[in-house]
Each structure stands twice: as C-alpha cells, then as structure tokens.
Amino acid sequence: xxxxxxxxxxxxxxxxxxxxxxxxxxxxxxxxxxxxxxxxxxxxxxxxxxxxxxxxxxxxxxxxxxxxxxxxxxxxxxxxxxxxxxxxxxxxxxxxxxxxxxxxxxxxxxxx
Amino acid sequence: xxxxxxxxxxxxxxxxxxxxxxxxxxxxxxxxxxxxxxxxxxxxxxxxxxxxxxxxxxxxxxxxxxxxxxxxxxxxxxxxxxxxxxxxxxxxxxxxxxxxxxxxxxxxxxxxxx
Numbered sequence: 001x002x003x004x005x006x007x008x009x010x011x012x013x014x015x016x017x018x019x020x021x022x023x024x025x026x027x028x029x030x031x032x033x034x035x036x037x038x039x040x041x042x043x044x045x046x047x048x049x050x051x052x053x054x055x056x057x058x059x060x061x062x063x064x065x066x067x068x069x070x071x072x073x074x075x076x077x078x079x080x081x082x083x084x085x086x087x088x089x090x091x092x093x094x095x096x097x098x099x100x101x102x103x104x105x106x107x108x109x110x111x112x
Numbered sequence: 113x114x115x116x117x118x119x120x121x122x123x124x125x126x127x128x129x130x131x132x133x134x135x136x137x138x139x140x141x142x143x144x145x146x147x148x149x150x151x152x153x154x155x156x157x158x159x160x161x162x163x164x165x166x167x168x169x170x171x172x173x174x175x176x177x178x179x180x181x182x183x184x185x186x187x188x189x190x191x192x193x194x195x196x197x198x199x200x201x202x203x204x205x206x207x208x209x210x211x212x213x214x215x216x217x218x219x220x221x222x223x224x225x226x
Contacts, residue, residue: 006154032213043116043203043217044155089154098143098213099168102154 002027004092006103013080014111021106023090024072030092033073034100035064038087047088048075080110114138116218118204124224130192133221137185137206143167144181145215146189147203155203161187191223199225 003026013019025033031052036044050057050064050073057064061080066073077084087107091100117136125131137144143162147155158177160168163184172179176195181187191198201222205215 004154034214036217041219041222043205043219045217046214049214091154093213095213097168098207098215099157099160100155100215102156104154105152 002030002092002094002101004090004101004103006090006106008106009104010107010109012109012111015080015082017080019075019077019080019084019108019110021075021088021090021108022072023074023092023103024070025092025101026071027092027094027101028071029094030071031095032093033064033066034091034093035075036089036091038089038105040086044089077108080108082110082112084108085110116204116206116216118202118218118221120221121219122222122224124226125194126226127196128193130190131194131223132188132190133202133204133223135187135189135204135218137187137204138216141206141208141216142184143207144187145205145207146179146187147205149201149203149220151200158189194223194225196225199223 005024034049037047038044061078063076087105090103093100146158149155158172159179161181164181179189201220203220204218207215
C-alpha cells in the first residue's frame with residue numbers, strides 16, 4: 001500500500017533561519033500533497049498544499065516543492081519565528097479516494 | 113465558518129470499559145473521517161464516511177471499534193471494550209465531496225486507558 005516517509009523527525013533552527021522538511025511517497029498515482037501544522041493539544045491545521053500538476057507553490061514564508069519523477073515533496077519555511085515551533089505532517093492522497101496517508105511528523109523548534 | 117467540533121476533549125477510562133466520541137463536521141461537508149493518532153506518530157485513518165455510508169473501514173478494529181454517521185451529519189465513534197493500546201488522540205476531520213480534497217480537522221479527543 002501507499003507509504004509516506006518524512007525526514008527529519010526533529011529539527012532545530014535559529015530564529016530567522018530557514019527550515020526544510022522532506023517527504024517521499026510510494027504510490028505514483030498520488031496527486032494531492034497537503035502539509036499540516038499541529039500545535040500541542042490541537043488538531044492538525046492545513047498550512048499549504050500542492051497538486052501534481054504544479055511543481056512549486058508559495059504562500060508568504062511557506063513554500064512547497066514537488067518532484068513527481070522522484071516522488072518526493074518538501075516544505076520550506078523561511079525567516080522562521082518562535083511561533084513556527086510545532087509538529088509538521090506531510091500527507092499524500094489519490095484523487096477519488098480522498099484518503100490521506102500521513103508521514104510520521106517533524107518536530108520543529110525555532111530557537112529565539 | 114465554524115470548524116469541526118469534537119467532544120469530549122479528554123477521557124480517562126479503565127481497560128475493558130466502553131467509551132464514545134462525538135464529532136460534528138463543518139456544515140455542508142459530505143465526507144467525514146475518524147483518525148487515531150498515537151503519541152509521536154502521524155494520524156492513521158480508522159474509517160471514512162461519505163454522507164451516511166462507509167467508504168473505507170479497512171483499518172478499523174471491528175471487534176472493538178464501531179462508528180456511525182446517522183443522517184449524514186454528526187458521527188460517533190465507540191470503543192468497547194477498551195484496551196491499553198487504545199490510548200491515543202482520536203481526530204475527526206471533514207471535507208467537501210466535490211471541489212477539493214482538503215480535510216479540516218477538529219481538536220481531537222485525548223483518550224487514556226488505565
């Protein structure tokens with residue numbers, strides 16, 4: 001079945017630096033890739049997503065890139081701030097099933 | 113627009129007891145999902161409803177877990193009897209059937225089985 005690997009599991013950066021989280025998926029039919037941010041005691045919140053017909057998408061300090069050939073996608077956060085500290089999850093989904101397969105999560109710590 | 117609502121937020125029970133969780137999705141969302149999130153892991157899908165029909169329950173432990181979505185709106189997830197390994201956060205999410213696949217999550221119910 002579909003599998004999504006996510007790296008690193010933990011990431012510490014200095015405030016103002018950039019952070020990059022990478023995910024690899026196994027099902028070549030996957031065509032929708034959301035990224036969620038989960039703060040302590042809260043449910044996951046969508047921060048950005050990308051579809052397979054697009055190679056890159058940006059929203060202010062957050063960007064996502066997709067390489068369909070290599071079956072991997074990445075989250076880029078620039079000018080990190082302490083409030084970016086949270087657990088980030090990637091997911092992959094196939095059109096028609098609406099089923100998400102989540103990665104194992106990355107705990108991001110932004111040091112002030 | 114109101115988000116996905118879940119209750120209770122926390123629940124502590126002893127093993128072999130039963131427990132039920134409730135979810136109210138975003139108005140108009142036809143698809144509803146229940147996920148189990150064990151500490152340190154990503155959410156794992158338990159069951160997916162489209163309106164009031166089950167689309168996928170392949171990972172639901174049916175000997176102890178059950179779920180229903182009467183009238184295609186609210187949903188309840190039940191565990192009976194609970195085991196220690198059921199300790200987790202139970203997340204409910206919803207999405208529009210057509211027009212997109214984005215899932216919106218509720219705050220979750222944190223279950224501790226002693």
